[in-house]
Amino acid sequence: MLVFENGSKGRYATAQAPKRNDAVNDIPESLLRKSAPCLPEVSELQAVRHFTNLSRKNFSIDTQFYPLGSCTMKYNPKGAQKAAMLPGFIARHPLAPESHSQGYLSCVYDLQEILKEVTGMSGVSLSPMAGAQGEFAGVAMIKAYHEGRKDFARTEIIVPEAAHGTNPATAVMCGYKVKEIPVKADGDVDLEALKEAVGPQTAGIMMTNPSTCGVFERQVEAIAKTVHDAGGLLYYDGANLNAILGKVRPGDMGFDVLHMNLHKTFATPHGGGGPGSGPVAVGERLLPYLPTPIAGCEQQDSGIKRYHWIDETGLPDTIGRLSTFMGNAGIILRAYIYAVMLGKEGLHRVGEFSTLNANYMAKLMSDAGFELAYKDRRATHEFIITLSQQAKTLGVSAMDFAKRLLDYGYHAPTTYFPLLVPECFLIEPTETESINELEGFVEAMIAIQKEAENSPDTVRGAPFTQPVRRLDDVKAARELDVAYTPE
């Protein structure tokens, strides 16, 4: 039942609104609202019960194994949640003077320094509010760099065909044309095709490494050389940074600019689809173009550190401002807290144990007869299986397996991505899952395989145990109903 359908006229959470209700008489009639909007009319208890019950219809990390490839659904520490909601942080107005912001600014500054170290880059800005905005900032900096050198001929961004959809969409938002290059059967970029693609029109390349194929791009240095020799820059999409955290740094691989997804690698909650946070890190060449604001720090003679904001006055060539204030501050705090708790030894382990978990699962699944898409390669923090045999011989698709997994109490992996592997699952267990969950998931897959062979309709008709069965997406798009309207 919708919350609108459970109310009574005139009811609201009386304790939560001001008691006074004087009429407003200093605003012209023509500017005032004439009719009441239809908002819910429920008591505080009704509201709490409605939304608590809604929450119980969700899968989440706190309740289920959630191996959604490329999304890094790891445990979100409760301590980070609690500390980020301390009153001093919650109540600070974004435009409060620096004298009343030293606590928050010190956290921002310290996180910038930590991210510089783990990425091997020279400068960091935390202002982009999501991965896609980080990408936008990164490509805008590439553009500003070329234009700063009066090189206006560079009109193209190269992306491998396996790239996330945000990469080409971002390049277009920055005014670039997109050139896709093929990926070889072993999952690496087709270097010969890249060599043919680059030229004086190349602004840069956007790459994810490990790639969305779940393998490490072994020719990364040759790719860097090819693009740099052509005068282009290298963009690192940090979607898969979790795989290599503490093991290899984008700066050392030759990248000029990157974004990180703090909601993936730094364990901040995904919140049902956001907020994220997408800081950017750059090498020396792009330092002048970082988006603002950035936290700066001066050590006074007394040894006391004073923190301040750096805006366009201090960084005149900046690509500018991407949010009203200073990005998703609360997410930045949670990521900082996570980094503080892990420390240098803990950050190392992220890459190690996420990779151990993925390789273990990949081996178990391969031993159980599932086909790995890149069976001769090491898995990274994620791996791909293809169910195209099942689809062909049993008429049971990857989608069917995904829906049936829900009945077994597991969130489905990412399905049908990357697009170049048919009927695929992209599986990312993360380092915070124990061997018990990994084995449980594989056992569920084996059980579903048996069902697919013996009673395929059970799999094709799944799920059976969720609040709804499969939904009619065609009807949703054709008979568009995106808002409740009162009768």
Place this chain on the structure above:
Amino acid sequence: MPFIPHTEQDIQKMLSVIGAQSIDDLFDEIPAHLRAKPLDGVPDGLGEMEMIRLLSDRAQQDEGALCFIGAGAYEHHIPAAVWDVATRGEFLTAYTPYQAEASQGTLQLVYEYQSMMCQLTGLDVSNASLYDGASGLAEAVLMAVRANRKSKSKKILIAGSVHPLYQKVVTDIVGNQGIELDVLPIDSQTLCLDHSALNNFEEQDYAALVIPQPNFMGSLEDVNALTNWGQANGMLVIAVVNPTALALLSPPGEWGDNGADIAVGEGQPLGLPLASGGPYFGFICCKQKLVRQMPGRIIGRTVDLEGKEGFTLTLQAREQHIRRSKATSNICTNQGLAVTAATIYMTLLGYEGLSRVAKASHQNASLLADKLKTLDGVNVRTKGAFFHEFVLEIDSKRDSSVQAVLENMAEQGVLGGFDISPYYSDLKYCFLVCVTEVKSESDLDLFKASLARALEGVA
């Protein structure tokens, strides 16, 4: 190991199944000379106990001042139930509802959110949210350029009374696609748009007109006349609105003869703490005919194969994960958790509660403005109708800078407002003061006393 559950026994078992000697062997496809050295620039890890101590010390440094700054982020009472329920793990630690059957909680909530935003704005369609108000306006501008069939123009006309930081963000984001902004001048006496300047812009082709209500300075624009003027000149009208104010003021869908075409704004006043500027969320609503140009996620109501009501992501063919370089935007996430909080907030308050919040905020602000009229050395610069925020001017004869006055007040524990002098050459001695329902009358008296002392102190 923090947050990693593996025992030594687990590790050995896993390695032997994989057929590797050590965890390091799993990285053997990475060239050896590229492997990272220890991250010496990162401090050693802290336990939760030490971490809480560190963070509490830092949070306390920023605590305690009485805040009268608004300028786009507003302090309202947040019912305890809002974040108690919103931070349940099932909302907090879920992701984008790709598996609709296992995400009905988030999906239904967002559908309810979309419904409430349509009601508040008087428009037909809302998306599931954007990042924040300023970046939301940038998306609205891009949307208008795509959607305006009558105009091929890549130029936008924006009111000079739109928040200056919004103007900056929009310019910085859309400039990369060759879209230009022309600014409509404001009248420094009325603090609203200068209507006599409008005819200077009639000859040019603009894709859209951006109108704020209330405007950055809290003043109310004549949105009906402006909407009619913009549409008569072939522009789509984009409204930038405060959602709390919409409980009191005319909704964009009812502006002028035909209503604004798109409404955007900052969702923060709806149950989100100030929290240094985020996470907030941007809302965007539009007329039905523009729905296919809408950026970001949209949730639709449908039925399952047994005919039972359910909710799902819809119109995904607009989005980057399907359309790639031809998508309406590169946006991927929304601000789901912030929207969860806002939906619970609007549900608790309803229209009755929300309009009381709007009225109490406005009346508190009016009360402070009245009190300050008897204070020597300052003038209330705002003359016409306004909403919960007004401009205060230091008597220019004193020649004390706004910055000095505000710093003096801050030392007294009162954050007195936002200095607007850098943004408007005609308003050199002015700052913006905001009052909401959370302030008591004694807080207002404290403001006045603190300002009086500051004016003495810097005289």
